[in-house]
Amino acid sequence: MCQRTFNAHALSTVHYKILENNKRNRKRKIIKRCRAMVQQTVQGPSAAYAKEMERLSAKESLLLAFKDAGGFEALIAGKTTEMQCIDVNERIVSLERLNPTPRPTTSPYLEGRWSFEWFGSGSPGLFAARFLFERFPPALANLSKLDMVIKDEYANIAANMKLLNLIESSFILSTRLSIEGPMRMKEEYVEGIFESPKIYEETIPQQLRSAFVQAASTVQQLPVSIRDAMASGFKIPLGGTYQRLFLISYLDEEVLIIRDTAGVPEVLTRLDPALLPMVETITEYES
Structure with a gap:
């Protein structure tokens, strides 16, 4: 009788200890989960904030580099030095790796009015600018601005020049844009318009x-x-004469960076305020 009582008591004690150990283990797991959740909550926003600050700093650094290099006026006139070019390109690469827009070709940010800050030899912006720039002596004319308007799958690049600060002349190059992928687009020349002075x-x-x-x-x-x-004005049909492929390597509400097939970058800054989209529109494209 005593033996049975002892065995029952021993089993009860062992069972109680097992239950207590299970409770402690559950508590430890809950505490670990809570700590992990707290760490994620603290580290997540902090990492995102740090990355955003890095992006804004890289963008500001690039815009300052454009000013130091003399802007697109110096670029067209061939006055930009090799050191200035490599400095600008280094800052372009630094900003591109922080691109906040994964599908720029279908982003609402793409449409709007942009100003050219930097461009390469195959750029339609450079073509439009040189069309005017090479026809007038530098002493008599100056390139006042070079803009691009993107709307409804078309882009109009306008080069504006002033002669003796009295006469303003413009050449507008119209191109058609088509989406080839999340980052890739094709551009085809449509026509050039030499506006009346x-x-x-x-x-x-x-x-x-x-x-x-x-x-x-x-x-x-x-x-x-x-x-x-x-x-x-005087219109020049250009359909089928020229087309090119390019990648949008960076896009936000203020800056657009494009690279052609040779990898040469074009950088544009927005002239009109961008509409802040809640959700990006997704458009079908051919792979």
């Missing part, structure tokens, strides 16, 4: 005012069809 009357010297008024009066006497043709 614009003369700002308030900037004309007093001694030339009478000649300007007489010339304007003569133009008004021309047939309507000729005046309309002069107003709309």
